[in-house]
Amino acid sequence: MKKKKAYTFRKFMTDVHLWLGLASGIILFLVCFSGTMLVFEKEIESIFAEELRVVPSSEKLSIDELTSRMSEKGTVSSVSIPTEAFEAYEFRVKTSPKDRRGTTFMMDPYSAEILKPEPSPLNGFFSVMFRMHRWLLLDTSIGRPIVGVATIIFLFLSISGIIIWFPKKWKWKAFKPGFKIKWSANWKRINHDLHNTLGFYSCIFLVIMILTGLCWSFEWYREAGSQVLGTKIFGGRGGPGITSEEPGSEIISLSEAYTISNSELTYAGKTNISIPQEETNVFEIRKYDDNNWSPSTPDLLVLDRNGSVVKKELFDEKDLNVQVASLIKPLHTGEIFGTLSNIIYFLACLIATSLPVTGTMIWLNKLKKKKHR
Structure with missing residues (x-):
């Protein structure tokens, strides 16, 4: 047996x-x-969608003028300024009270023409x-x-x-x-x-x-x-949560804020500026280094309404646990190294x-x- x-x-x-x-x-x-x-x-999607490229002319219009033109669509909450001259500016606009996250609009920085890309046939699929x-x-x-x-x-x-x-x-x-x-x-x-x-x-x-x-x-x-990490996962979704030290004071222009950001963060890269909507709000600027090891690691610069630097946070100088927590999404999607x-x-x-x-x-x-x- x-x-x-x-x-x-x-x-x-x-x-x-x-x-x-x-x-x-x-x-x-x-x-x-x-x-x-x-x-x-x-x-x-970029293969099937219409490629939005602009033809560089003499000079770009100021960010303030472009934002003023875009405000006809609604309340402009942010603007993204690309590195390349042939790329359009990207605006986030709240077109109505129901539009909580805002609608994305593209604009030619040379002519202020609002560009309307054709919807991709794959939008529904994805x-x-x-x-x-x-x-x-x-x-x-x-x-x-x-x-x-x-x-x-x-x-x-x-x-x-x-x-x-x-x-x-x-x-x-x-x-x-x-x-x-x-x-x-x-x-x-x-x-x-x-x-x-x-x-x-x-x-x-x-x-x-x-x-x-x-x-x-x-x-x-x-x-x-x-x-376990000792820091909040997804804790930065609402921004740094900083309020102005001089609420209601005179506010600098977007062009001035952009100039200050380039003097503080001297490398080339896409810049996203969140525009103050209330008297207590400040400028929140995130810049992505074109030559960085990851396209998902922006540096943060917070400017008060008068242009003074309230906070400057370089990603590479953050503690390791904070870096890991902020990279949860790109680690999951595979975007971390491009x-x-x-x-x-x-x-x-x-x-x-x-x-x-x-x-x-x-x-x-x-x-x-x-x-x-």
């Missing part, structure tokens, strides 16, 4: 990996597929992909926790998958097959290698996406992350989309093998 094999830790992790994967496979497929589509959203990625196209209160729970399961799948990937014998001969795909084998072996090997290579990037993505799903997770990280994240998301499919096929092949026996 054969002895029954002991139920080992490895066998336990294999079962956990299998049943959690089967239970969450469809949801993870949809979330990962939509995430893959969203990685290059801006780049793809809107669907975004809602699928965040809420599975369901109501927010229902879809968000479902995606959050599936994301937690994906974390366990990633950890258990790495444990299973390690061979029983720790010798190079046993490790070697896990690093490559044997294309000359039959389709079952190729499918297994696609799941095993590609899952291993993408795991570190998937874990980063998982740990950062949970910040949008659960408030308790976001608060716990803030406690095109390079976008390509890596696209491939990782593509692999993640395939894992539920290849994993299910492995399980079905094993079922057929057992029935055959």
